[in-house]
Amino acid sequence: MNRNDIIPIGVLAQRTGLAVSAIRYYEDRGLIASVRTGGNQRRFLRSDIRRLGFVQIAQKLGLGLAEIERELAALPNGRTPNVLDWQRISRSLRKEIDARIQLLTRTRNKLDECIGCGCLSLDRCALYNKEDRAGAAGPGPRYVLD
Amino acid sequence: MNRNDIIPIGVLAQRTGLAVSAIRYYEDRGLIASVRTGGNQRRFLRSDIRRLGFVQIAQKLGLGLAEIERELAALPNGRTPNVLDWQRISRSLRKEIDARIQLLTRTRNKLDECIGCGCLSLDRCALYNKEDRAGAAGPGPRYVLD
């Protein structure tokens, strides 16, 4: 159990709760790296558990893989985030969340006005303002709107 | 200009700001209905402008087309929402938004704890709790996780 700092994909999957296929996908995307055995099987570092942990948390906060990729790429020579990195990153995540909450709150206020007037008018309704397009970023692709 | 309560798809598109293709798609989905001319062209009611207005607003509030479909289907014989309907519906939308805000707020609080401890531990991290899966519903399909 000495050289167990190197693990196969199945173990990594178990430890992170991710599907094997998802991990392979992340590798394709460049979120994580592996070395290969003689027989072409992936071997990961134990620290990758943490790295994928970060990925999952960031995802839960609403970041897309592309953004997560960027955050990870910003780390010195692609290391897995340590405590200090994490604090820095999570502070920036906090800002993201704050922004989302604010947007939603503004939307809610407008909706309240709307309940009052019941207008539903496309021209006048406050909910219908361009600036808030993509407002509460719903499911599915939204880019077309922007 | 008397019987202009019946309009072709292009006009409806212009008045709602939607693409013609989107409107056809909505019709396929059953969100809106049309009659056909002798030459098989769609004709819509002027009131459908309002109906699609509702669709767009609801979408901005983060509802998927399926949910919107349900709301619309709940109206007596598929009429377009009038002021009273709208007030009822928007109150229910408000609840949705409130829930989202709460979820995000809880997530933010947990993140704050995390900034303090910097643990990033998958077992212990508060951000990693099953109950909050799909937490801040990010982009892309999430159903697989649930």
Place this chain on the structure above:
DNA sequence: CGGCGCGATCAAGCTAGCTTGAGGTTGAGA
């Protein structure tokens, strides 16, 4: 009554984030 702009119908494509399947290889334990 001729032209061309608007409309119609498929099928396929695109984004995000993966999963599933087919078909074949590796490698650790009995």
Place this chain on the structure above:
DNA sequence: TCTCAACCTCAAGCTAGCTTGATCGCGCCG
């Protein structure tokens, strides 16, 4: 040494919400 779970590589599929393209038909204006 043999076995079989675990691994490999593509390619294709799925959800959501549309768009794009190809190839047509309709209909209004002059």
